[in-house]
Amino acid sequence: MSAAPSSGSPAYEVDAQGWVAAARRLPTPNFEARPAGAVPTLIVVHNISLPPDTFGGPEIADLFLNRLDCDAHPYFDAHLRGVRVSAHFVIHRDGTLEQFVSCAQRAWHAGLSRFFGRERCNDFSIGIELEGSDTRAFEPAQYATLAPLVRALAAHYPIDALAGHSDIAPGRKTDPGPHFDWARLQRETQLGDAFFPYIHPPIANDERDASS
Numbered sequence: 001m002s003a004a005p006s007s008g009s010p011a012y013e014v015d016a017q018g019w020v021a022a023a024r025r026l027p028t029p030n031f032e033a034r035p036a037g038a039v040p041t042l043i044v045v046h047n048i049s050l051p052p053d054t055f056g057g058p059e060i061a062d063l064f065l066n067r068l069d070c071d072a073h074p075y076f077d078a079h080l081r082g083v084r085v086s087a088h089f090v091i092h093r094d095g096t097l098e099q100f101v102s103c104a105q106r107a108w109h110a111g112l113s114r115f116f117g118r119e120r121c122n123d124f125s126i127g128i129e130l131e132g133s134d135t136r137a138f139e140p141a142q143y144a145t146l147a148p149l150v151r152a153l154a155a156h157y158p159i160d161a162l163a164g165h166s167d168i169a170p171g172r173k174t175d176p177g178p179h180f181d182w183a184r185l186q187r188e189t190q191l192g193d194a195f196f197p198y199i200h201p202p203i204a205n206d207e208r209d210a211s212s
């Protein structure tokens with residue numbers, strides 16, 4: 001896409017196999033091939049913390065690697081037993097970046113979802129999980145990793161939009177939550193308004209007339 005800036009930091013560049021050098025690589029079996037012809041055009045931003053609102057432990061990676069001890073916490077027992085999920089990336093509170101699935105493959109982060117009428121967002125998206133919750137601000141270090149990652153992804157793939165999980169699964173999902181600063185992400189990535197259709201909705205001509 002012509003509007004996407006080139007990647008600023010070589011460490012975040014996506015290699016030919018869909019991996020990012022800046023990320024600690026933790027390959028999971030929780031992925032599958034994208035449908036024939038599908039390429040990533042959407043970045044989905046999430047938050048996750050395990051247990052909820054608890055940061056710093058190995059539980060997110062353990063979940064994505066199918067080795068979470070579901071007897072260790074009542075929340076895990078109630079919600080995560082037998083669950084097979086993944087995201088392409090996790091950004092921890094200190095900005096550390098992990099990659100679980102090649103961007104060329106389909107990770108299992110969005111679930112039942114719809115982006116402007118197009119369903120099955122996992123088919124055509126890259127999922128980025130920020131370690132966090134709906135109740136707390138994210139750390140500056142997390143934006144400092146997220147922004148160059150998004151820029152690099154947008155330089156490598158025909159990404160034309162970003163969305164929150166709650167945007168594509170409204171009523172079912174609330175992440176990344178009210179504390180995620182979309183304006184900051186846009187400022188730090190220098191991506192145009194069109195990349196943020198939920199923040200800057202395209203205004204149809206008839207709506208413009210009606211509101212004037």
Ligand SMILES: [Zn+2]
Binds near residue numbers: 045047
């Ligand atoms: Zn999510």
